[in-house]
Amino acid sequence: MVTAPAIVWLCPGQGAQAVGMGKDLAARFPAARETLCAIDDALGFSLSRLMFDGPEQELAATHNAQPAILAHSAAVFAVVAPHTDGRGVAAAGHSLGEYSAYVTAGALTPTGAAALVRQRGELMRQAGAERPGTMAAVLGLATTDVEAACREASSDGSVAVPANLNAPDQTVISGDPDAVARAGEACRARGAKRVIPLKVSGAFHSPLMAPVAQRLHGALEKAPFQDPAFPVIANATAEPVREAGRARRLLTDQLTAPVRWVACMQQAARLVGEGERARFVEIGPGRVLAGLLTRIVPNADVVSLGTADEVEDFLKAA
Numbered sequence: 001m002v003t004a005p006a007i008v009w010l011c012p013g014q015g016a017q018a019v020g021m022g023k024d025l026a027a028r029f030p031a032a033r034e035t036l037c038a039i040d041d042a043l044g045f046s047l048s049r050l051m052f053d054g055p056e057q058e059l060a061a062t063h064n065a066q067p068a069i070l071a072h073s074a075a076v077f078a079v080v081a082p083h084t085d086g087r088g089v090a091a092a093g094h095s096l097g098e099y100s101a102y103v104t105a106g107a108l109t110p111t112g113a114a115a116l117v118r119q120r121g122e123l124m125r126q127a128g129a130e131r132p133g134t135m136a137a138v139l140g141l142a143t144t145d146v147e148a149a150c151r152e153a154s155s156d157g158s159v160a161v162p163a164n165l166n167a168p169d170q171t172v173i174s175g176d177p178d179a180v181a182r183a184g185e186a187c188r189a190r191g192a193k194r195v196i197p198l199k200v201s202g203a204f205h206s207p208l209m210a211p212v213a214q215r216l217h218g219a220l221e222k223a224p225f226q227d228p229a230f231p232v233i234a235n236a237t238a239e240p241v242r243e244a245g246r247a248r249r250l251l252t253d254q255l256t257a258p259v260r261w262v263a264c265m266q267q268a269a270r271l272v273g274e275g276e277r278a279r280f281v282e283i284g285p286g287r288v289l290a291g292l293l294t295r296i297v298p299n300a301d302v303v304s305l306g307t308a309d310e311v312e313d314f315l316k317a318a
Helices: 023-028 030-043 047-053 056-060 062-083 097-104 110-130 143-153 177-189 207-222 244-254 261-272 288-296 308-317
Strands: 006-011 088-093 134-139 160-167 170-175 194-198 278-283 302-305
Touching: 006 062, 006 097, 006 261, 006 288, 023 030, 023 047, 023 062, 023 308, 030 047, 030 062, 030 110, 047 056, 047 062, 056 062, 062 097, 062 110, 062 278, 062 308, 088 097, 088 261, 097 110, 097 244, 110 207, 134 177, 143 160, 143 170, 143 177, 160 177, 160 261, 160 288, 170 177, 170 207, 177 194, 207 244, 261 278, 261 288, 278 288, 288 302, 302 308
Parallel strands: 006 088, 006 278, 278 302
Antiparallel strands: 134 170, 134 194, 160 170
């Protein structure tokens, strides 16, 4: 008898949103539709209508994109989880996706998590308005070189820091616009293939978010948070989190700390254990995390579930 593989749930972050997201899921699967309706009720407006029909600019706004992506992940999970027989051994999510990961582990409800990331997005937007910042993706340069470029570019109270350590040769930098521009030039001088400015409303995962961190912590403290049923790997430290209080603290730290995605995926591979079959299942819009995983953990078994057809194929094979 062949034992079914253990599952590591992967949950995408901001930037994966697109008009039409989740619409086919809601049409085909009652569990997805019910999850999206519950989140609409919890937020007090029709997030699902914005997801399905746009407009794109409104959907892309930080305070809308974050709960929309979480809602999509939660809708997929609601459909596929009953067919996985409790095979989840760990979860990880990129930035806001860490909240979605806690949904897969039963630590947060979909409605509670959606309310939290809606507030998180509003706070991040507020911080960006008070101290405008920016971000840029650096491709084709080792993380250590990007870190050195950021140190070199930070001066006179203007900062640039590595914000998303996505792959060994892909790092997103964040901070004050002048410092990020200097860091980008320093990265090019060190041999970066490309430096791509990102369309964002603030310098996420940087010290520029610090003014709103305490308010986010207050929201997390009030939220009904349970101990996760299996470890959720924290962005800020790449450690497996098994206790609600620790989860709250690390989600607060995540606002100003880098997303250590390479280390998170390496940790996930270790949690599965030697000799055990594992499957990484990305739930939500897009396939970004699956692409990054194959560059971090070669030969990883990974599948992305975002559309109704992808979910149906997964269920047939389950």
